[in-house]
Amino acid sequence: xxxxxxMAFAVPVPDWVGRDPVQHPFPLEPVSLLAxxxxxxxxxxxxxxxxxxxxxxxxxxxxxxxxxxxxxxCLTAFAAIVIEPICDLTLGAWFPANQVGVIEFYNxxxxxxxxxxxxxxxxxTILYLSRRFEAGITKAQLFRFYAATxxxxxxxxxxxxxxxxxxxxxxxxxxxxxxSFLWGVANPTMLVFAAAAVYATRRMFPRGGALLAAITFxxxxxxxxxxxxxxxxxxxxxxxxAHPELNWLAQILLLVCCVxxxxxxADMLASAHRRKVWT
Amino acid sequence: xxxxxxxxxxTAVIPAGAESTALTxxxxxxxxxxxxxxxxxxxxxRPIALLCIxxxxxxxxxxxxxxxxxxxxxxxxxxxIVYTSSGRTVPLFWLCFQAWFVGCGTAWLIxxxxxxVQDLWPTVWMLAAIRLLAEWIGVQAGLWLYYGWQPFCxxxxxxxxxxxxxxxxxxxARFVAFSLRxxxxxxxxxxxxxxxxxxxxxxxxPISLALNHRDSDVVFASVAMVAVFLMAGLxxxxxxxxxxxxxxxxxx
Numbered sequence: 303x304x305x306x307x308x309m310a311f312a313v314p315v316p317d318w319v320g321r322d323p324v325q326h327p328f329p330l331e332p333v334s335l336l337a338x339x340x341x342x343x344x345x346x347x348x349x350x351x352x353x354x355x356x357x358x359x360x361x362x363x364x365x366x367x368x369x370x371x372x373x374x375x376c377l378t379a380f381a382a383i384v385i386e387p388i389c390d391l392t393l394g395a396w397f398p399a400n401q402v403g404v405i406e407f408y409n410x411x412x413x414x415x416x417x418x419x420x421x422x423x424x425x426x427t428i429l430y431l432s433r434r435f436e437a438g439i440t441k442a443q444l445f446r447f448y449a450a451t452x453x454x455x456x457x458x459x460x461x462x463x464x465x466x467x468x469x470x471x472x473x474x475x476x477x478x479x480x481x482s483f484l485w486g487v488a489n490p491t492m493l494v495f496a497a498a499a500v501y502a503t504r505r506m507f508p509r510g511g512a513l514l515a516a517i518t519f520x521x522x523x524x525x526x527x528x529x530x531x532x533x534x535x536x537x538x539x540x541x542x543x544a545h546p547e548l549n550w551l552a553q554i555l556l557l558v559c560c561v562x563x564x565x566x567x568a569d570m571l572a573s574a575h576r577r578k579v580w581t
Numbered sequence: 582x583x584x585x586x587x588x589x590x591x592t593a594v595i596p597a598g599a600e601s602t603a604l605t606x607x608x609x610x611x612x613x614x615x616x617x618x619x620x621x622x623x624x625x626x627r628p629i630a631l632l633c634i635x636x637x638x639x640x641x642x643x644x645x646x647x648x649x650x651x652x653x654x655x656x657x658x659x660x661x662i663v664y665t666s667s668g669r670t671v672p673l674f675w676l677c678f679q680a681w682f683v684g685c686g687t688a689w690l691i692x693x694x695x696x697x698v699q700d701l702w703p704t705v706w707m708l709a710a711i712r713l714l715a716e717w718i719g720v721q722a723g724l725w726l727y728y729g730w731q732p733f734c735x736x737x738x739x740x741x742x743x744x745x746x747x748x749x750x751x752x753x754a755r756f757v758a759f760s761l762r763x764x765x766x767x768x769x770x771x772x773x774x775x776x777x778x779x780x781x782x783x784x785x786x787p788i789s790l791a792l793n794h795r796d797s798d799v800v801f802a803s804v805a806m807v808a809v810f811l812m813a814g815l816x817x818x819x820x821x822x823x824x825x826x827x828x829x830x831x832x833x
Contacts, residue, residue, distance in 0.1 A: 324591055327668030328650045385786055392667075408793055497777075503815075506822040514815070521812055523644055524786035527650075528779030531643035539666040540647070562771050563779075566760045574826070 323334055327389045328538055329472035331410075333434040339463025342415070346402060349418035353380075356422045363429070371504065372429060374512040375519060380423040382520045383417040386546070389526050391536040393484055394472040401467065406577040415467060424496070427451075431497035432504075438575040441568040444494065448564055451490035456481050473542060484537070488530045491560040495529070496522035498567050502574075529563065530556060587729045587793065589654040596723045600659055600674065607677035622695035629690040629766050633757065636773030637684020641676050643778040645669040650789040651742075652729040663758040664767050672726065682712060683750055683777050690754035691761075702819045708747035716742055729792050733805040741788055741809045746812045749780035755820050773824055784812050 321330055360372035387407040389398065401413035434443070456478075462468060463480035470482035477483070499522040503514050527534075536542050536552035615634055622630045645666040648654065659672035685709060713735075719725055720737040731739040756776035757769055764772075791805030 323668030325588060325668075384790060388650065388786065388789060407790055409795065484631045502820060502823065506826070507821055517688065517812065517815060520786070521783040521816075525779040525783045527646070527786075528643065528777075528782035529645065531778040531782075532774070534646050535642040535664070535666045538668075539664065559771060559775050562760075562764075563775060564770060566756065566764065566772070570759060 306365045308551060321510060323540070329394045329543075330397040332469065333396075333399070335396070335398050335466060335469060336400050337467055338465040339400065341469055342401045342413070345462055345465065345467050346413070346415040346418075349422070351464065352422040353418040356425060356432075360425055370512040371515050372425060374516045375425040375428060375500070376421050378516045378519045379420040380417050382424075382523050383412055383420060385520060385524050385526075386412050386416065388524070389485050389530075391483075392527065393488075393537060394474065395468055395470050395482075395485065395532055398466055402490040414466065426491070427493055428497040428568055430517070431494065432501040435498065435501045435571050435575070441565065441572070444564060444568045444571075448490050448494060451493060452483075452486050455486050455489055456483075473537065473546040473549050475546070475553045483558060484530075486550075487553070487557050487560050488526060488533070491529055491563060492523065494564060495525055498571060499525075505574075529559060532556065532559060542572070550553040587652060589652070590726065590728055591657065593654065593656045593723070593726060594658045595656045596674045599722050599724060600661070600672065602724065603674045603719070604661065604677065607674050607681060611677050611685070613682045614681055615688075618685055618688045618693045622688075623692070627773035629679045629761065629769060630692040632766060632769040633688035633691060633773055634680055636746075636757075636770045637682070637687060637777075638676055638680035639770065640683045640774040640777045641671055641679045642774060643781065644671050644675060645681070647785075649783065650793070651727075651785055652731065652792050653725060653727050655725045656723070678715070678719075682715065682746065683773065685775050686750040687754045687757060687777075690698065690751065691758050699825075701817050705744075705747050705751055705817055708750055709743040713738060713740075728765035730799055730802040731792070733800060739788075741785070741805070741806050744810060744813050745781055745784040748784065748816050749777045752780035752816060752820055753777040755824060763783035780816065782833070784809055784816065 305443050357373075357376050360376040363372040383405055387410040387459060390410060391408060397411060397413050397416065399411050401411070401415065403411040404414040404417050405412050431439075431447070434447075440472050459481045460479050470477060470485065472479065474482040474484050496519055499516050500518050503510070503518040533552040533556035536551055536555070539548075542548040542552070611634075615631075618630050618634075628822050641663060645664070648669045648671075649667050649803035655670060655672055655675065657670065659670060663671045663673055663676045665671070690704070716738040717736050720727070726737060727734065727739055727742075733740045753773055753776040757772040760768055760772050787805040787808040788802065791802045794801065
């Protein structure tokens with residue numbers, strides 16, 4: 303761990319120079335960076351406890367509602383960790399390798415703690431948002447929820463970033479306390495998008511049951527790549543490597559895309575609710 | 582050095598004259614299709630149709646990353662480049678191609694159709710067939726190629742490519758058509774590339790994971806492709822039911 307709190311969030315920026323961009327098309331990760339083993343153990347323990355609580359709550363909800371969707375969402379959220387490495391590659395996030403790993407794609411280990419945290423982050427939020435969608439949500443309410451989630455992510459990530467459970471590297475423009483607002487803007491958008499997709503699919507295919515939620519959620523999760531497509535194009539360009547200030551453009555464009563997507567989603571949900579097409 | 586992507590065929594080259602021929606042909610095709618779309622569109626929809634085509638061209642921003650993730654390669658000797666990102670160059674003719682396929686496709690579905698379509702599947706099959714034909718021509722001409730364990734390749738074109746692209750155009754058209762009710766028409770410039778990129782990303786992730794996994798083989802990749810087809814089918818059914826449930830036909 304770093305000597306002082308001020309240095310704790312400083313991530314060495316990997317060198318772009320010398321890499322072969324064809325074989326290594328995305329920014330090089332700080333592979334030598336190590337997580338704080340003590341902190342990693344604490345986070346893993348907390349993640350286990352929270353995931354167990356989340357799963358139990360989902361099981362309880364499933365019995366209460368006589369609908370397996372909450373449990374399926376919980377399990378799917380855990381399995382959706384396979385998509386995480388693709389997102390990490392394109393916008394420069396890295397999990398130091400000295401943690402209990404769960405899966406490896408693109409030659410990138412993803413710690414078990416993150417997969418467990420998925421089961422805490424996604425299912426409750428999707429179930430909560432589904433209830434709000436059911437009751438009718440306004441655009442203002444959706445944006446308030448979005449802003450709150452951005453702030454929550456920022457505050458929540460302070461701890462894992464401090465212990466370097468994960469880090470953001472290579473030219474992120476806005477990184478207070480190590481948190482990347484490139485990710486901070488895109489993640490909650492994907493969360494709302496996933497919730498809307500799962501909710502709408504359940505409504506569109508009433509006989510599809512929980513199985514469709516299991517298919518829809520990872521699809522919507524992968525939509526993250528599309529949401530951040532423009533930002534990724536800039537972030538991974540040689541021009542941005544030479545002039546990191548260009549990444550501010552990526553940040554602004556990403557924000558515009560997210561706000562626009564949420565605005566249309568809110569209109570779609572409001573329209574469906576108004577027309578009572580799903581009831 | 583941790584990335585574990587399959588190495589692209591860096592020695593591949595675009596045959597002499599093919600790039601300029603492709604650029605000329607695609608520009609003419611784009612111009613012709615644009616004229617047809619504008620001619621068929623209602624007067625009030627013509628600016629929107631033009632914006633859709635520009636937005637379709639902007640969809641090219643996703644292609645460099647897409648090329649890495651799905652193992653498509655534009656030979657490095659292309660002379661006219663739009664941009665370079667993720668270690669991949671995107672040539673100018675691909676911009677025309679995207680403006681034609683994504684832009685004109687979306688514009689056609691939004692602005693030029695005069696009948697209400699109650700079934701999206703014929704539209705998807707038609708777009709997929711057009712895309713497949715265009716891909717065959719491009720691959721056979723050596724303008725781009727697919728490498729790695731690509732399953733179900735026909736004449737060098739994996740079948741998931743036309744299917745996912747066609748579905749993404751339909752999804753993009755539906756998304757933009759809806760957004761036009763409440764948003765300014767200029768939002769089309771963001772809406773088309775955003776919706777297209779999201780729709781493609783939602784479908785291609787299994788094949789991307791399979792193609793880039795170190796233990797990947799034909800069986801793994803084939804299973805992933807079946808998953809892609811299932812997701813594409815679900816996507817179309819979803820869009821169709823969403824449109825029908827709102828009582829407005831599939832497309833405006």
